Amino acid sequence: MNLRLARTSCIECPIRHRAVCAECDDTELAVLEGIKSYVTVPKGGRIAEAGESLDHLSSVVSGCATVSKTLADGRRQMVGLLLPSDFIGRPGRATLSFDIEAATDVTLCRFQRRAFEAIIRSSPNVARRLLTMTLDELDVARDWQVLLGRLTARERVIHFLLSLVRREATETGAAHRSGPVRLELPLSREMIADYLGLTIETTSRQFTALRKDGLIETPTARTIVVPDLLNLMPEAMDEDGGPIA
Template identity: 50%
Template sequence: MLKEETLSTPHDCTECPIRHRAVCARCESDELEVLEEIKYYRSFQAGQTVIWSGDKMDFVGSVVTGIATLTQTMEDGRTQMVGLLLPSDFVGRPGRDGSAYDVVATTDLVMCCFRKKPFETMMERTPHVAQRLLEMTLDELDAAREWMLVLGRKTAREKIASLLSIIARRDATLNLRTPQGALVFDLPLTREAMADYLGLTLETVSRQISALKRDGVIVLEGKRHITVPDFNRLLDEAGDDSDGGMFA
Protein backbone atom coordinates (compact mmCIF):
# COMPACT_ATOMS: atom_id res chain seq x y z
CA MET A 1 0.00 0.00 0.00
CA LEU A 2 3.00 2.21 -0.08
CA LYS A 3 3.76 1.85 -3.78
CA GLU A 4 3.61 4.56 -6.35
CA GLU A 5 1.01 2.78 -8.46
CA THR A 6 -1.55 2.89 -5.71
CA LEU A 7 -1.39 6.64 -5.46
CA SER A 8 -3.59 7.06 -8.48
CA THR A 9 -6.18 4.44 -7.64
CA PRO A 10 -8.02 6.01 -4.72
CA HIS A 11 -10.43 8.58 -6.02
CA ASP A 12 -11.93 11.57 -4.34
CA CYS A 13 -15.58 10.62 -4.32
CA THR A 14 -16.32 11.19 -0.64
CA GLU A 15 -19.42 9.04 -0.76
CA CYS A 16 -17.50 5.97 -1.84
CA PRO A 17 -17.68 3.10 0.61
CA ILE A 18 -14.33 1.85 -0.51
CA ARG A 19 -12.30 4.59 -2.03
CA HIS A 20 -11.24 2.64 -5.07
CA ARG A 21 -12.96 2.96 -8.37
CA ALA A 22 -13.07 -0.78 -8.92
CA VAL A 23 -15.20 -1.40 -5.89
CA CYS A 24 -16.86 1.97 -5.57
CA ALA A 25 -20.60 1.87 -5.05
CA ARG A 26 -21.19 5.23 -6.69
CA CYS A 27 -18.90 4.88 -9.62
CA GLU A 28 -19.82 1.33 -10.50
CA SER A 29 -23.54 1.77 -10.41
CA ASP A 30 -24.31 -1.84 -11.24
CA GLU A 31 -22.95 -2.84 -7.85
CA LEU A 32 -24.59 -0.06 -5.92
CA GLU A 33 -27.55 -1.94 -4.52
CA VAL A 34 -25.65 -4.93 -3.25
CA LEU A 35 -22.96 -2.82 -1.66
CA GLU A 36 -25.32 -0.38 0.02
CA GLU A 37 -27.22 -3.26 1.49
CA ILE A 38 -24.23 -4.83 3.21
CA LYS A 39 -22.40 -1.65 4.11
CA TYR A 40 -21.90 -0.33 7.62
CA TYR A 41 -19.49 1.92 9.49
CA ARG A 42 -17.39 1.29 12.55
CA SER A 43 -15.31 3.72 14.53
CA PHE A 44 -12.48 3.16 16.95
CA GLN A 45 -10.57 5.26 19.43
CA ALA A 46 -6.84 5.82 19.24
CA GLY A 47 -5.06 2.83 20.70
CA GLN A 48 -7.98 0.45 20.25
CA THR A 49 -7.36 -2.87 18.54
CA VAL A 50 -9.59 -3.31 15.50
CA ILE A 51 -8.85 -7.00 15.02
CA TRP A 52 -6.62 -9.41 16.91
CA SER A 53 -4.31 -11.72 15.04
CA GLY A 54 -6.04 -15.04 14.51
CA ASP A 55 -9.52 -13.68 15.13
CA LYS A 56 -12.26 -14.58 12.74
CA MET A 57 -12.80 -11.67 10.42
CA ASP A 58 -16.24 -11.47 8.92
CA PHE A 59 -15.84 -8.25 7.02
CA VAL A 60 -13.71 -6.43 4.50
CA GLY A 61 -13.54 -2.70 4.20
CA SER A 62 -11.45 0.39 4.00
CA VAL A 63 -10.18 3.18 6.16
CA VAL A 64 -12.25 6.35 5.86
CA THR A 65 -10.40 8.60 8.32
CA GLY A 66 -7.52 8.01 10.71
CA ILE A 67 -4.55 5.70 10.72
CA ALA A 68 -4.15 2.06 11.63
CA THR A 69 -1.17 -0.26 11.71
CA LEU A 70 -0.73 -3.95 11.03
CA THR A 71 1.55 -5.44 13.65
CA GLN A 72 2.92 -8.82 14.61
CA THR A 73 3.95 -9.56 18.16
CA MET A 74 6.08 -12.28 19.73
CA GLU A 75 5.22 -13.75 23.12
CA ASP A 76 8.00 -11.78 24.80
CA GLY A 77 6.59 -8.51 23.54
CA ARG A 78 8.86 -7.77 20.61
CA THR A 79 6.66 -6.22 17.94
CA GLN A 80 7.11 -5.54 14.25
CA MET A 81 4.81 -3.32 12.27
CA VAL A 82 4.16 -4.91 8.90
CA GLY A 83 1.90 -2.35 7.31
CA LEU A 84 0.44 1.10 7.62
CA LEU A 85 -3.20 1.79 6.75
CA LEU A 86 -4.06 5.29 5.66
CA PRO A 87 -7.44 6.60 4.47
CA SER A 88 -8.65 4.71 1.35
CA ASP A 89 -6.53 1.63 2.13
CA PHE A 90 -8.27 -1.68 1.87
CA VAL A 91 -8.50 -4.07 4.82
CA GLY A 92 -9.45 -7.67 4.55
CA ARG A 93 -8.73 -11.04 3.10
CA PRO A 94 -11.37 -12.22 0.66
CA GLY A 95 -11.34 -16.00 0.70
CA ARG A 96 -9.48 -16.18 4.00
CA ASP A 97 -11.07 -16.60 7.39
CA GLY A 98 -8.91 -15.09 10.09
CA SER A 99 -6.71 -12.06 10.39
CA ALA A 100 -2.99 -12.78 10.18
CA TYR A 101 -1.95 -9.83 12.32
CA ASP A 102 -3.24 -7.30 14.81
CA VAL A 103 -4.84 -4.22 13.32
CA VAL A 104 -4.45 -1.32 15.73
CA ALA A 105 -5.89 2.17 15.45
CA THR A 106 -3.10 4.68 16.14
CA THR A 107 -5.45 7.64 15.83
CA ASP A 108 -9.22 7.79 16.08
CA LEU A 109 -10.39 5.74 13.16
CA VAL A 110 -13.49 5.35 11.01
CA MET A 111 -13.82 2.33 8.80
CA CYS A 112 -16.34 1.45 6.16
CA CYS A 113 -17.11 -2.26 6.20
CA PHE A 114 -18.92 -4.87 4.18
CA ARG A 115 -19.95 -8.22 5.49
CA LYS A 116 -17.56 -10.68 3.95
CA LYS A 117 -19.87 -13.36 2.58
CA PRO A 118 -22.07 -11.05 0.48
CA PHE A 119 -19.00 -9.15 -0.63
CA GLU A 120 -17.49 -12.38 -1.88
CA THR A 121 -20.69 -13.29 -3.66
CA MET A 122 -20.60 -9.93 -5.38
CA MET A 123 -16.96 -10.59 -6.29
CA GLU A 124 -17.87 -13.81 -8.03
CA ARG A 125 -20.37 -12.02 -10.22
CA THR A 126 -18.15 -9.09 -11.08
CA PRO A 127 -14.74 -10.33 -12.24
CA HIS A 128 -13.13 -6.92 -12.45
CA VAL A 129 -13.45 -6.54 -8.70
CA ALA A 130 -11.35 -9.64 -8.10
CA GLN A 131 -8.86 -8.38 -10.66
CA ARG A 132 -8.70 -4.98 -9.02
CA LEU A 133 -8.16 -6.55 -5.63
CA LEU A 134 -5.48 -8.77 -7.12
CA GLU A 135 -3.65 -5.73 -8.42
CA MET A 136 -3.96 -3.98 -5.08
CA THR A 137 -2.64 -7.05 -3.31
CA LEU A 138 0.29 -7.28 -5.72
CA ASP A 139 1.09 -3.66 -4.89
CA GLU A 140 1.04 -4.45 -1.19
CA LEU A 141 3.26 -7.44 -1.80
CA ASP A 142 5.75 -5.21 -3.63
CA ALA A 143 5.64 -2.75 -0.76
CA ALA A 144 6.18 -5.52 1.78
CA ARG A 145 9.15 -6.89 -0.16
CA GLU A 146 10.63 -3.47 -0.61
CA TRP A 147 10.37 -3.10 3.15
CA MET A 148 12.20 -6.40 3.62
CA LEU A 149 15.23 -4.79 1.99
CA VAL A 150 14.94 -1.88 4.40
CA LEU A 151 14.67 -4.18 7.42
CA GLY A 152 17.37 -6.59 6.36
CA ARG A 153 20.08 -4.47 4.87
CA LYS A 154 19.78 -0.78 5.65
CA THR A 155 21.48 1.18 8.42
CA ALA A 156 19.47 3.06 11.03
CA ARG A 157 19.96 6.36 9.21
CA GLU A 158 18.90 4.86 5.90
CA LYS A 159 15.88 3.28 7.55
CA ILE A 160 14.68 6.62 8.92
CA ALA A 161 15.22 8.31 5.56
CA SER A 162 13.35 5.48 3.83
CA LEU A 163 10.39 5.85 6.15
CA LEU A 164 10.27 9.61 5.75
CA SER A 165 10.44 9.38 1.97
CA ILE A 166 7.68 6.79 1.89
CA ILE A 167 5.40 8.87 4.10
CA ALA A 168 6.18 11.97 2.04
CA ARG A 169 5.58 10.13 -1.22
CA ARG A 170 2.59 8.23 0.04
CA ASP A 171 0.30 11.19 0.02
CA ALA A 172 2.32 13.43 -2.23
CA THR A 173 -0.87 14.92 -3.61
CA LEU A 174 -1.93 16.05 -0.16
CA ASN A 175 1.42 17.47 0.85
CA LEU A 176 2.14 21.13 0.82
CA ARG A 177 5.00 22.47 -1.23
CA THR A 178 6.71 25.68 -0.25
CA PRO A 179 7.55 28.15 -3.02
CA GLN A 180 11.09 26.75 -2.94
CA GLY A 181 9.76 23.27 -3.70
CA ALA A 182 10.29 21.81 -0.25
CA LEU A 183 7.91 19.13 0.96
CA VAL A 184 6.04 19.71 4.22
CA PHE A 185 4.14 17.11 6.20
CA ASP A 186 3.28 15.86 9.66
CA LEU A 187 4.57 12.55 10.94
CA PRO A 188 1.56 10.39 11.69
CA LEU A 189 3.57 8.14 14.03
CA THR A 190 5.19 8.34 17.45
CA ARG A 191 8.90 7.53 17.78
CA GLU A 192 7.95 4.19 19.21
CA ALA A 193 5.70 3.33 16.26
CA MET A 194 8.47 4.34 13.87
CA ALA A 195 10.84 2.08 15.78
CA ASP A 196 8.41 -0.83 15.49
CA TYR A 197 8.11 -0.21 11.79
CA LEU A 198 11.86 -0.02 11.25
CA GLY A 199 13.04 -2.77 13.56
CA LEU A 200 14.90 -0.27 15.78
CA THR A 201 14.55 1.09 19.31
CA LEU A 202 12.88 4.41 19.90
CA GLU A 203 16.16 5.86 21.21
CA THR A 204 17.90 5.07 17.93
CA VAL A 205 15.02 6.59 15.97
CA SER A 206 15.28 9.76 18.02
CA ARG A 207 19.06 9.96 17.61
CA GLN A 208 18.94 9.46 13.85
CA ILE A 209 16.19 12.03 13.38
CA SER A 210 18.33 14.48 15.35
CA ALA A 211 21.27 13.62 13.12
CA LEU A 212 19.30 14.18 9.90
CA LYS A 213 18.13 17.50 11.35
CA ARG A 214 21.68 18.50 12.34
CA ASP A 215 22.86 17.67 8.80
CA GLY A 216 20.13 19.74 7.18
CA VAL A 217 18.39 16.86 5.44
CA ILE A 218 15.17 17.72 7.26
CA VAL A 219 13.86 20.64 9.28
CA LEU A 220 11.85 19.84 12.39
CA GLU A 221 9.27 22.12 14.01
CA GLY A 222 8.01 20.58 17.21
CA LYS A 223 8.15 16.81 17.19
CA ARG A 224 5.95 15.97 14.27
CA HIS A 225 6.08 18.75 11.69
CA ILE A 226 8.69 18.09 9.03
CA THR A 227 10.06 20.05 6.10
CA VAL A 228 12.20 18.32 3.49
CA PRO A 229 14.12 21.02 1.61
CA ASP A 230 15.50 18.61 -1.01
CA PHE A 231 13.63 15.40 -1.62
CA ASN A 232 16.38 13.87 -3.76
CA ARG A 233 18.82 14.42 -0.92
CA LEU A 234 16.45 12.44 1.30
CA LEU A 235 16.20 9.63 -1.27
CA ASP A 236 19.97 9.60 -1.42
CA GLU A 237 20.17 9.23 2.35
CA ALA A 238 17.69 6.36 2.07
CA GLY A 239 20.03 4.57 -0.32
CA ASP A 240 17.33 4.54 -3.00
CA ASP A 241 17.88 5.38 -6.61
CA SER A 242 17.05 8.98 -7.30
CA ASP A 243 13.57 9.09 -8.76
CA GLY A 244 14.48 10.62 -12.07
CA GLY A 245 12.87 13.99 -11.70
CA MET A 246 9.45 13.36 -10.20
CA PHE A 247 10.46 15.42 -7.22
CA ALA A 248 13.41 17.23 -8.77
Protein backbone atom coordinates (compact mmCIF):
# COMPACT_ATOMS: atom_id res chain seq x y z
CA MET A 1 0.00 0.00 0.00
CA ASN A 2 1.56 3.23 -1.19
CA LEU A 3 1.26 5.66 1.69
CA ARG A 4 1.27 9.39 1.36
CA LEU A 5 0.73 11.39 4.46
CA ALA A 6 -0.56 14.93 4.50
CA ARG A 7 -2.08 17.42 6.86
CA THR A 8 -5.27 19.18 5.93
CA SER A 9 -7.57 20.94 8.30
CA CYS A 10 -11.01 19.39 8.65
CA ILE A 11 -12.46 22.87 8.17
CA GLU A 12 -11.44 22.94 4.53
CA CYS A 13 -11.94 19.23 3.91
CA PRO A 14 -13.90 18.59 0.69
CA ILE A 15 -16.15 16.02 2.38
CA ARG A 16 -16.59 17.96 5.61
CA HIS A 17 -20.33 18.40 5.20
CA ARG A 18 -21.19 14.91 3.90
CA ALA A 19 -18.93 12.46 5.72
CA VAL A 20 -19.28 10.80 9.08
CA CYS A 21 -18.13 14.07 10.65
CA ALA A 22 -20.83 16.13 8.96
CA GLU A 23 -22.80 16.84 12.13
CA CYS A 24 -19.85 17.41 14.42
CA ASP A 25 -19.47 20.65 16.32
CA ASP A 26 -16.09 22.38 16.56
CA THR A 27 -15.08 20.53 19.71
CA GLU A 28 -15.80 17.12 18.26
CA LEU A 29 -14.07 18.08 15.04
CA ALA A 30 -10.95 19.00 16.97
CA VAL A 31 -10.87 15.52 18.51
CA LEU A 32 -11.18 13.87 15.11
CA GLU A 33 -8.55 16.22 13.72
CA GLY A 34 -6.18 14.95 16.37
CA ILE A 35 -6.44 11.27 15.53
CA LYS A 36 -6.88 11.31 11.77
CA SER A 37 -4.26 10.49 9.17
CA TYR A 38 -4.35 10.44 5.38
CA VAL A 39 -3.47 7.52 3.16
CA THR A 40 -3.51 7.22 -0.60
CA VAL A 41 -4.00 3.83 -2.21
CA PRO A 42 -3.03 3.60 -5.89
CA LYS A 43 -5.49 2.44 -8.53
CA GLY A 44 -5.88 -1.32 -8.37
CA GLY A 45 -4.60 -1.55 -4.82
CA ARG A 46 -6.34 -3.53 -2.11
CA ILE A 47 -7.75 -1.43 0.70
CA ALA A 48 -9.03 -4.40 2.68
CA GLU A 49 -9.74 -8.06 2.20
CA ALA A 50 -12.66 -10.17 3.37
CA GLY A 51 -11.94 -11.88 6.67
CA GLU A 52 -8.92 -9.78 7.49
CA SER A 53 -8.84 -7.67 10.61
CA LEU A 54 -9.01 -3.91 10.15
CA ASP A 55 -7.40 -1.70 12.72
CA HIS A 56 -8.42 1.51 10.98
CA LEU A 57 -11.79 2.92 10.02
CA SER A 58 -11.81 5.51 7.29
CA SER A 59 -13.68 7.91 5.05
CA VAL A 60 -13.10 8.14 1.32
CA VAL A 61 -11.80 11.65 0.61
CA SER A 62 -11.28 11.29 -3.13
CA GLY A 63 -11.39 8.56 -5.76
CA CYS A 64 -13.57 5.50 -6.17
CA ALA A 65 -13.36 2.11 -4.45
CA THR A 66 -15.33 -1.09 -4.90
CA VAL A 67 -16.84 -3.48 -2.37
CA SER A 68 -17.12 -7.01 -3.70
CA LYS A 69 -17.09 -10.71 -2.98
CA THR A 70 -15.37 -13.41 -5.00
CA LEU A 71 -16.65 -16.99 -4.94
CA ALA A 72 -14.41 -20.02 -4.76
CA ASP A 73 -14.67 -20.60 -8.52
CA GLY A 74 -13.87 -17.01 -9.44
CA ARG A 75 -17.35 -15.58 -9.96
CA ARG A 76 -17.38 -12.07 -8.60
CA GLN A 77 -20.14 -9.70 -7.55
CA MET A 78 -19.70 -6.09 -6.64
CA VAL A 79 -22.02 -5.08 -3.79
CA GLY A 80 -21.00 -1.50 -3.14
CA LEU A 81 -19.29 1.48 -4.71
CA LEU A 82 -17.45 3.83 -2.38
CA LEU A 83 -17.23 7.48 -3.36
CA PRO A 84 -16.00 10.59 -1.56
CA SER A 85 -17.57 10.86 1.93
CA ASP A 86 -18.42 7.14 2.12
CA PHE A 87 -17.28 5.30 5.23
CA ILE A 88 -15.26 2.07 5.45
CA GLY A 89 -15.45 -0.34 8.34
CA ARG A 90 -17.80 -1.01 11.20
CA PRO A 91 -17.33 0.12 14.74
CA GLY A 92 -17.72 -2.85 17.04
CA ARG A 93 -16.46 -5.48 14.65
CA ALA A 94 -12.92 -5.83 13.40
CA THR A 95 -13.36 -8.19 10.47
CA LEU A 96 -14.86 -7.26 7.15
CA SER A 97 -17.01 -9.58 5.03
CA PHE A 98 -16.03 -8.12 1.67
CA ASP A 99 -13.02 -7.09 -0.38
CA ILE A 100 -12.42 -3.39 -0.87
CA GLU A 101 -10.29 -2.26 -3.79
CA ALA A 102 -9.27 1.06 -5.27
CA ALA A 103 -10.90 1.55 -8.69
CA THR A 104 -8.97 4.80 -9.09
CA ASP A 105 -6.33 6.32 -6.86
CA VAL A 106 -8.11 6.65 -3.52
CA THR A 107 -7.30 8.98 -0.65
CA LEU A 108 -8.58 7.94 2.75
CA CYS A 109 -8.98 9.83 6.00
CA ARG A 110 -8.22 7.17 8.62
CA PHE A 111 -8.92 6.79 12.32
CA GLN A 112 -7.54 4.14 14.62
CA ARG A 113 -10.30 1.74 15.54
CA ARG A 114 -10.00 2.10 19.29
CA ALA A 115 -9.87 5.88 19.18
CA PHE A 116 -12.82 6.11 16.81
CA GLU A 117 -14.91 3.73 18.88
CA ALA A 118 -14.29 5.92 21.89
CA ILE A 119 -15.53 8.89 19.90
CA ILE A 120 -18.65 7.02 18.87
CA ARG A 121 -19.43 6.53 22.53
CA SER A 122 -18.72 10.11 23.57
CA SER A 123 -20.06 11.95 20.54
CA PRO A 124 -23.68 11.22 19.65
CA ASN A 125 -23.34 13.43 16.57
CA VAL A 126 -20.90 10.99 15.01
CA ALA A 127 -22.97 7.98 15.97
CA ARG A 128 -26.14 9.52 14.62
CA ARG A 129 -24.50 10.53 11.35
CA LEU A 130 -23.09 7.03 10.92
CA LEU A 131 -26.55 5.56 11.47
CA THR A 132 -28.05 7.81 8.80
CA MET A 133 -25.29 6.93 6.35
CA THR A 134 -25.69 3.21 7.04
CA LEU A 135 -29.45 3.39 6.53
CA ASP A 136 -28.86 5.14 3.20
CA GLU A 137 -26.40 2.43 2.20
CA LEU A 138 -28.99 -0.18 3.09
CA ASP A 139 -31.52 1.47 0.78
CA VAL A 140 -28.95 1.52 -2.01
CA ALA A 141 -28.12 -2.15 -1.45
CA ARG A 142 -31.80 -3.07 -1.58
CA ASP A 143 -32.43 -1.15 -4.79
CA TRP A 144 -29.41 -2.98 -6.13
CA GLN A 145 -31.00 -6.28 -5.12
CA VAL A 146 -34.03 -5.41 -7.25
CA LEU A 147 -31.76 -4.65 -10.19
CA LEU A 148 -29.84 -7.92 -9.82
CA GLY A 149 -32.91 -10.04 -9.23
CA ARG A 150 -35.37 -8.69 -11.77
CA LEU A 151 -33.97 -6.32 -14.42
CA THR A 152 -32.81 -7.35 -17.91
CA ALA A 153 -29.26 -6.66 -19.07
CA ARG A 154 -30.40 -3.60 -21.01
CA GLU A 155 -32.29 -2.20 -18.05
CA ARG A 156 -29.32 -2.78 -15.77
CA VAL A 157 -26.97 -0.84 -18.03
CA ILE A 158 -29.45 2.02 -18.36
CA HIS A 159 -29.85 2.12 -14.58
CA PHE A 160 -26.10 2.23 -14.20
CA LEU A 161 -25.79 5.17 -16.56
CA LEU A 162 -28.66 7.05 -14.93
CA SER A 163 -27.18 6.50 -11.49
CA LEU A 164 -23.93 8.09 -12.69
CA VAL A 165 -25.87 11.04 -14.08
CA ARG A 166 -27.72 11.42 -10.81
CA ARG A 167 -24.50 11.28 -8.82
CA GLU A 168 -22.94 13.93 -11.02
CA ALA A 169 -26.03 16.08 -10.53
CA THR A 170 -25.81 15.64 -6.76
CA GLU A 171 -22.17 16.68 -6.67
CA THR A 172 -22.44 19.71 -8.92
CA GLY A 173 -25.89 20.71 -7.76
CA ALA A 174 -27.05 20.95 -11.34
CA ALA A 175 -30.31 19.11 -11.91
CA HIS A 176 -30.64 18.23 -15.57
CA ARG A 177 -33.82 16.34 -16.28
CA SER A 178 -33.20 16.53 -20.00
CA GLY A 179 -30.59 17.67 -22.53
CA PRO A 180 -27.17 16.22 -23.41
CA VAL A 181 -24.87 14.85 -20.71
CA ARG A 182 -21.26 13.66 -20.91
CA LEU A 183 -20.05 10.92 -18.55
CA GLU A 184 -16.56 9.67 -17.75
CA LEU A 185 -16.92 6.06 -16.59
CA PRO A 186 -14.89 5.43 -13.44
CA LEU A 187 -15.06 1.67 -14.04
CA SER A 188 -13.74 -0.73 -16.66
CA ARG A 189 -16.15 -3.00 -18.56
CA GLU A 190 -15.18 -5.85 -16.28
CA MET A 191 -16.02 -3.81 -13.18
CA ILE A 192 -19.30 -2.66 -14.68
CA ALA A 193 -20.13 -6.30 -15.41
CA ASP A 194 -19.33 -7.27 -11.82
CA TYR A 195 -21.43 -4.35 -10.66
CA LEU A 196 -24.43 -5.38 -12.74
CA GLY A 197 -24.22 -9.15 -12.32
CA LEU A 198 -23.46 -9.69 -16.02
CA THR A 199 -20.51 -10.84 -18.11
CA ILE A 200 -18.12 -8.46 -19.85
CA GLU A 201 -19.46 -9.55 -23.22
CA THR A 202 -23.10 -8.97 -22.40
CA THR A 203 -22.28 -5.57 -20.93
CA SER A 204 -20.34 -4.56 -24.04
CA ARG A 205 -23.16 -5.74 -26.29
CA GLN A 206 -25.65 -3.63 -24.39
CA PHE A 207 -23.52 -0.53 -24.84
CA THR A 208 -23.37 -1.32 -28.54
CA ALA A 209 -27.13 -1.81 -28.70
CA LEU A 210 -27.80 1.49 -26.94
CA ARG A 211 -25.46 3.22 -29.38
CA LYS A 212 -27.22 1.67 -32.38
CA ASP A 213 -30.53 2.79 -30.95
CA GLY A 214 -29.22 6.35 -30.75
CA LEU A 215 -29.66 6.52 -26.98
CA ILE A 216 -25.97 7.04 -26.29
CA GLU A 217 -22.73 7.91 -28.13
CA THR A 218 -19.34 6.46 -27.21
CA PRO A 219 -16.48 8.77 -28.29
CA THR A 220 -14.16 6.48 -26.31
CA ALA A 221 -14.89 3.30 -24.37
CA ARG A 222 -14.72 5.25 -21.12
CA THR A 223 -16.74 8.24 -22.30
CA ILE A 224 -20.50 8.12 -22.72
CA VAL A 225 -22.56 10.94 -24.17
CA VAL A 226 -26.30 10.86 -23.63
CA PRO A 227 -27.92 13.12 -26.25
CA ASP A 228 -31.18 13.29 -24.35
CA LEU A 229 -31.84 11.85 -20.92
CA LEU A 230 -35.55 11.81 -21.61
CA ASN A 231 -35.03 9.01 -24.13
CA LEU A 232 -33.15 6.88 -21.63
CA MET A 233 -35.36 7.30 -18.58
CA PRO A 234 -38.53 5.60 -19.81
CA GLU A 235 -36.60 2.35 -20.15
CA ALA A 236 -35.28 2.43 -16.58
CA MET A 237 -38.30 0.49 -15.29
CA ASP A 238 -38.41 2.00 -11.87
CA GLU A 239 -41.12 0.78 -9.57
CA ASP A 240 -43.27 3.80 -10.33
CA GLY A 241 -42.36 3.92 -14.01
CA GLY A 242 -41.28 7.52 -13.58
CA PRO A 243 -37.90 9.20 -13.85
CA ILE A 244 -35.25 8.65 -11.23
CA ALA A 245 -35.39 11.23 -8.47
